[in-house]
Amino acid sequence: xxxxxxxxxxxxxxxxxxxxxxxDKTFRCxxxxxxxxxxxxxxxxxxxxxxxxxPWKEFTIVTAQDIxxxxxxxxxxxxxxxxxxxxxxxxxxxxxxLLLAHPDKYLLEKARRAISLDVEELPATLDVAxxxxxxxxxxxxxxxxxxxxxxxxxxVEADYRTEAQEHLYIEPNGMLAIVxxxxxxxxxxxxxxxxxxxxxxxxxxHLFNLPGDKVRIIQMxxxxxxxxKEDYPSLIAGHAAxxxxxxxxxxxxxxxREEDMAATTxxxxxxxxxxxxxxxxGLLLGLDVDFTLDAGAYATxxxxxxxxxAIHAGGxxxxxxxxxxxxxxxxxxxxxxxxxxxxxxQSLFALERHMDVCAAKLGLDPAELRxxxxxxxxxTTATGQLLKEDVxxxxxxxRTLADIGYTEKRKLFAAANETDTPIKRGVGFSVFMHGxxxxxxxxxxxxxxxxxxxxxxxxxxxxAASTEIGQGKDTVFSQIxxxxxxxxxxxxxxxxxxxxxxxxxxxxVASRSTMVVGHLVEDAAYAFKQALxxxxxxxxxxxxxxxxxxxxxxxxxLGSMKCYAQYHNPPxxxxxxxxxxxxxxxxxSWACYAAEVAVDTVTYEVKVEDFVANQEVGRVIxxxxxxxxxxxGVAQGIGxxxxxxxxxxxxxxxxNQMTNYIIPTSMDLPRIRVGFLENPHPAGPSGAKGLGxxxxxxxxxxxxxxxxxxLGPLRLDEVPMTPERxxxxxxxxxx
Amino acid sequence: xxxxxxxxxTVNGEPRAVEVFPMAxxxxxxxxxxxxxxxxxxxxxxxxxACTIRMDGRIVNSCLIPAxxxxxxxxxxxxxxATGEEPHALQSAFHHHNGAQCGFxxxxxxxxxxxxxxxxxxxxxxxxxxxxxxxxCRCTGYVKIVDAVKAVAEGRPA
Numbered sequence: 001x002x003x004x005x006x007x008x009x010x011x012x013x014x015x016x017x018x019x020x021x022x023x024d025k026t027f028r029c030x031x032x033x034x035x036x037x038x039x040x041x042x043x044x045x046x047x048x049x050x051x052x053x054x055p056w057k058e059f060t061i062v063t064a065q066d067i068x069x070x071x072x073x074x075x076x077x078x079x080x081x082x083x084x085x086x087x088x089x090x091x092x093x094x095x096x097x098l099l100l101a102h103p104d105k106y107l108l109e110k111a112r113r114a115i116s117l118d119v120e121e122l123p124a125t126l127d128v129a130x131x132x133x134x135x136x137x138x139x140x141x142x143x144x145x146x147x148x149x150x151x152x153x154x155x156v157e158a159d160y161r162t163e164a165q166e167h168l169y170i171e172p173n174g175m176l177a178i179v180x181x182x183x184x185x186x187x188x189x190x191x192x193x194x195x196x197x198x199x200x201x202x203x204x205x206h207l208f209n210l211p212g213d214k215v216r217i218i219q220m221x222x223x224x225x226x227x228x229k230e231d232y233p234s235l236i237a238g239h240a241a242x243x244x245x246x247x248x249x250x251x252x253x254x255x256x257r258e259e260d261m262a263a264t265t266x267x268x269x270x271x272x273x274x275x276x277x278x279x280x281x282g283l284l285l286g287l288d289v290d291f292t293l294d295a296g297a298y299a300t301x302x303x304x305x306x307x308x309x310a311i312h313a314g315g316x317x318x319x320x321x322x323x324x325x326x327x328x329x330x331x332x333x334x335x336x337x338x339x340x341x342x343x344x345x346q347s348l349f350a351l352e353r354h355m356d357v358c359a360a361k362l363g364l365d366p367a368e369l370r371x372x373x374x375x376x377x378x379x380t381t382a383t384g385q386l387l388k389e390d391v392x393x394x395x396x397x398x399r400t401l402a403d404i405g406y407t408e409k410r411k412l413f414a415a416a417n418e419t420d421t422p423i424k425r426g427v428g429f430s431v432f433m434h435g436x437x438x439x440x441x442x443x444x445x446x447x448x449x450x451x452x453x454x455x456x457x458x459x460x461x462x463x464a465a466s467t468e469i470g471q472g473k474d475t476v477f478s479q480i481x482x483x484x485x486x487x488x489x490x491x492x493x494x495x496x497x498x499x500x501x502x503x504x505x506x507x508x509v510a511s512r513s514t515m516v517v518g519h520l521v522e523d524a525a526y527a528f529k530q531a532l533x534x535x536x537x538x539x540x541x542x543x544x545x546x547x548x549x550x551x552x553x554x555x556x557x558l559g560s561m562k563c564y565a566q567y568h569n570p571p572x573x574x575x576x577x578x579x580x581x582x583x584x585x586x587x588x589s590w591a592c593y594a595a596e597v598a599v600d601t602v603t604y605e606v607k608v609e610d611f612v613a614n615q616e617v618g619r620v621i622x623x624x625x626x627x628x629x630x631x632x633g634v635a636q637g638i639g640x641x642x643x644x645x646x647x648x649x650x651x652x653x654x655x656n657q658m659t660n661y662i663i664p665t666s667m668d669l670p671r672i673r674v675g676f677l678e679n680p681h682p683a684g685p686s687g688a689k690g691l692g693x694x695x696x697x698x699x700x701x702x703x704x705x706x707x708x709x710x711l712g713p714l715r716l717d718e719v720p721m722t723p724e725r726x727x728x729x730x731x732x733x734x735x
Numbered sequence: 736x737x738x739x740x741x742x743x744x745t746v747n748g749e750p751r752a753v754e755v756f757p758m759a760x761x762x763x764x765x766x767x768x769x770x771x772x773x774x775x776x777x778x779x780x781x782x783x784x785a786c787t788i789r790m791d792g793r794i795v796n797s798c799l800i801p802a803x804x805x806x807x808x809x810x811x812x813x814x815x816x817a818t819g820e821e822p823h824a825l826q827s828a829f830h831h832h833n834g835a836q837c838g839f840x841x842x843x844x845x846x847x848x849x850x851x852x853x854x855x856x857x858x859x860x861x862x863x864x865x866x867x868x869x870x871x872c873r874c875t876g877y878v879k880i881v882d883a884v885k886a887v888a889e890g891r892p893a
Contacts, residue, residue, distance in 0.1 A: 007830060007831055007833075008830065008833055008835070010838075011829075011830040011833070011835055011838075012822070012830055013838075014830075014835040014838030014841050015822060015826040015827075015829045015830045015834075015835055015838075015841060015845065016773075016813070016814075016816075016817055016822060016826060017772075017773020017774070017812070017813035017814050017816075017841075017842045018773070019838050020772075021772075021775070021839065023766075023772075023776075024766075024772035026767075167873075168871075168873050169837070169839075169873055170775070170777045170783060170785055170837070170839040170840045170871060170872070170873055171775070171777065171837070171839040172777070221838065222837065223775070223777075223837045223838065223839025223840075224836075224837040224839060224873050224874055225837075226873070256779055257777065257778040257779060257780070257783075469837060470836035470837030470838070470874045471836070472833075472836070624832075624833050624879075625833060627878075627879075628833045628836055628874070628875055628876075628878075628879050631875060631876030631877075631878045631879070632836065632873070632874045632875050632876045633876075634876055635873075635875075635876035635877070636873070657778070657780060657782070658777075658778045658780065658782035658783055658871070659780060659782050663871060663873065665868040665869075665871060666863075666864040666865075666867045666868050666870075666872075666877040666880070666881065667864045667865055667868040669876060669877060671860070671878055671881075672876050672878055
């Protein structure tokens with residue numbers, strides 16, 4: 001079962017067009033909702049004006065003063081309101097101010113445009129470099145980096161930057177809310193497109209000031225998320241529920257693409273300064289990284305994005321003296337949020353580009369410089385984490401370089417690039433890791449729960465709040481439970497995430513579903529089997545049909561039997577939040593990615609012609625689904641590296657359309673060649689580690705390193721390296 | 736506002752008639768009036784291809800077609816690909832090759848793939864990539880989708 005490419009469990013419904021996404025569900029009396037937003041980045045809301053010619057009496061209108069509970073989104077830092085009140089401060093453009101609902105969506109849109117806001121504008125901080133407001137600051141210190149600059153043979157420093165990236169899940173955000181007015185308390189139910197049912201649950205409990213059992217959140221089939229449906233859905237669900245509560249009717253709040261792109265979160269833009277010192281043999285002596293994220297207007301998840309970014313800033317290298325200074329700064333742009341990789345792609349871009357820059361300075365091949373400095377079993381990372389697994393980074397790199405034909409191609413391309421051909425080719429790579437599960441003490445704080453339930457027909461159901469968002473969680477959880485119970489996969493059902501039915505397994509983020517929640521599913525399945533045995537329904541060994549009969553009998557006799565497992569931090573994992581020292585993650589996944597590019601020096605277009613993605617992710621539970629995750633992540637990484645550019649105009653996204661925000665089509669990408677090295681790790685079920693975010697970390701530095709190889713010395717310090725940016729840099733280089 | 740018209744269509748082989756505004760978008764007519772929610776809307780401006788359907792033998796973005804333009808036309812949506820409970824070869828191949836991840840682009844992608852194989856029964860990889868380039872997918876990196884289409888062209892969908 002484990003290691004087999006079981007076919008996607010919900011795949012049949014998806015290919016037949018029978019899956020039910022949020023906007024596919026409706027009621028005859030449903031109202032459509034709309035959000036009125038600020039069009040300035042900073043100011044005081046003085047008044048809301050309702051224009052002429054709209055039958056306002058037909059509309060349900062919600063402002064901040066209607067809110068029955070707290071007008072604050074319950075998150076890490078409680079700073080973001082659901083709606084800005086009149087007299088309140090607007091912190092970013094697109095900030096929600098007022099909600100409208102009406103049965104006719106065309107009239108609704110007309111009404112939305114008829115509302116104007118009187119705002120006393122205040123100066124806006126739109127550039128992170130001019131911000132002086134810190135949301136979070138982190139210092140990681142290891143050794144004494146200032147003591148080694150003088151004795152080093154080489155000191156190389158440079159600046160790097162990465163820009164915002166839009167998730168562009170193909171299904172825009174949307175929620176459907178129903179509020180039943182009870183005699184004593186209301187019952188709020190929201191169905192929607194989301195990653196984290198219990199985040200939304202917590203937000204609505206505070207918004208309505210209701211006990212937990214009066215708020216029910218159900219995840220509908222979700223058309224992609226990538227982090228973009230982690231925190232923002234709490235606002236949308238709150239808005240839909242406020243309208244439904246006031247209207248006394250179900251309300252559907254579905255964003256169109258332009259609203260989704262303009263208003264919801266993006267990947268944090270970053271600015272990084274890296275200074276590295278080497279001895280005469282190319283051994284890394286010191287690393288000083290200054291890492292800044294543009295958090296936008298509210299704190300949201302920025303503190304933890306920063307944390308992951310800072311911890312990954314040292315990369316896969318042994319370094320006796322490291323200083324990582326990281327901060328997330330406030331600006332008056334829409335809040336940045338979670339996006340696959342969660343800060344690590346930003347800091348790893350800087351480091352893995354810098355390693356190639358350093359290799360050139362030291363006169364070494366990039367592979368040779370890395371080889372001399374790779375972390376090995378028994379080494380410690382910048383946070384003082386002792387590596388207890390036998391990681392073979394040199395082996396991973398050598399295999400990747402052989403797969404892409406690195407040595408031969410570098411020779412071949414060097415000769416061809418000397419000719420007057422306008423097409424220059426290059427090959428480059430990156431080596432990196434991604435921490436699996438929540439950072440530091442996150443998992444022990446969450447203390448997630450998952451369960452297994454016996455059904456009347458003799459099958460079992462997996463009970464977990466983890467959401468299927470395309471990654472294959474339903475299939476992998478079924479495989480894990482089936483393996484533990486020694487039954488076929490079709491005897492395992494995976495419950496729809498519904499806070500009334502499933503326990504809080506934590507959010508579907510941080511490459512944790514398979515490794516952390518999957519492990520709980522495995523433990524719960526073992527406990528379930530043990531309970532059947534102890535109560536005399538089952539004896540081992542057994543055939544699947546015997547198991548089925550045992551579950552049926554137990555159900556007939558005792559009713560539904562559920563067994564749960566809860567996460568407990570293993571005693572050997574120790575983390576100190578104050579000093580940022582200790583075991584940052586239970587384990588890491590490791591990878592080496594290589595890209596071959598062709599650059600047209602007339603049009604500055606870059607084509608990625610070949611891509612190899614090799615990784616060590618522990619035991620692979622489902623090779624086909626795992627490869628699908630890697631291929632999709634690489635595609636997003638190449639998009640971020642070359643094309644996906646958010647254009648800002650006075651704090652607003654100006655290109656909030658698919659027409660001019662460019663993601664890769666099938667014609668823009670090569671066949672991505674994926675390989676797995678398996679090194680089972682005890683942190684996960686059957687030795688599996690996390691892999692969802694890993695593929696986002698490597699493509700950008702690999703692609704720009706390949707560009708460097710194609711074009712020679714050039715300031716390739718930023719992603720996306722659009723044709724316009726590449727032209728600027730090549731013209732500067734030509735003088 | 737204009738008056739509603741009686742729109743007559745043949746959808747997935749069945750004659751249908753609905754009263755709609757002449758400028759209603761075809762994607763809304765399908766999803767809201769005909770309750771065929773398999774067709775998806777991803778952008779509303781003809782870029783993403785999630786709303787791709789076949790209309791009178793050609794594939795179109797149904798978000799860009801006003802109802803009146805579809806008067807009397809023959810439409811195929813994802814719901815019409817299967818024969819009863821028997822999936823179309825492309826549907827089987829997408830399922831078995833993991834060509835659908837989140838599944839939101841899948842209905843449009845399947846219609847585009849069906850159209851490609853109709854026009855070009857034995858496409859090579861470059862032709863498949865070109866044939867599907869009007870349909871954006873954010874999950875797969877397209878590899879498994881290309882494999883699924885190739886498998887059908889080679890007569891081995893599952």
